Amino acid sequence: MSYQILVIDDEQAIRKSFILALEEGDYSVTAVESGMKGISSVEKQEFDLIFLDLKMPGLNGVETLCEIRKRNDKVPIYIVTAFHQEFFEQLKQAWRDGLEFELLEKPILAEQIMLIVRGVLGGPINF
């Protein structure tokens, strides 16, 4: 049985890069373009790993994270964002509220996507 991965990102190029990077492996990728669709996906099925863009129109990454955590507090969620203090300000409140998440720096290369997924689902791995 393949691992189920959810990618929530408003940029089509990003969603496509995840799909292409993981198509060779034992992974089934669901890629959606909004926080609302991401929440809907989580309600419909169990995922083993979620990648969530921080900056999205409509429901942003933090709001989406909060909603997903109400429905599933165990699935690893990687917030995909630039590693700059200004972007983390939004996340700090979520952190203070006790929401669990990990961080993944963007932009991310295709070969790094596979390593990240392997590290989370089968790892750890040597980078």
Next chain:
Amino acid sequence: MAIFEKKYYDFALFVTGDSGHTQRIVDAVNLVLEEKAAGLYELRLVYVMLEPGLAKNVGVIATPTLVKMKPLPMVKIFGRLYDVEKIRTQLSFLDTDKRDQAQT
């Protein structure tokens, strides 16, 4: 004094921030480092949310990542760092170091 006893490992553990999950990782990493390099290492905790620049400088792209900062070469280990058995496998180079020094 054997040469190995003078060796000093500098590890940095890059995590998102302080939490129960982070503590689980710290405990697992410390357990393995104590097994393999007791008294010979320092483990620093870096909260990426507070020090993103440091993560970038070291080339850490995701949390959690354990980095052997010194001695060179730098080693970065990413992933399920709460899994003691898997950490043991990834840090097996510490056993090799010990054997190499014992033979010197």
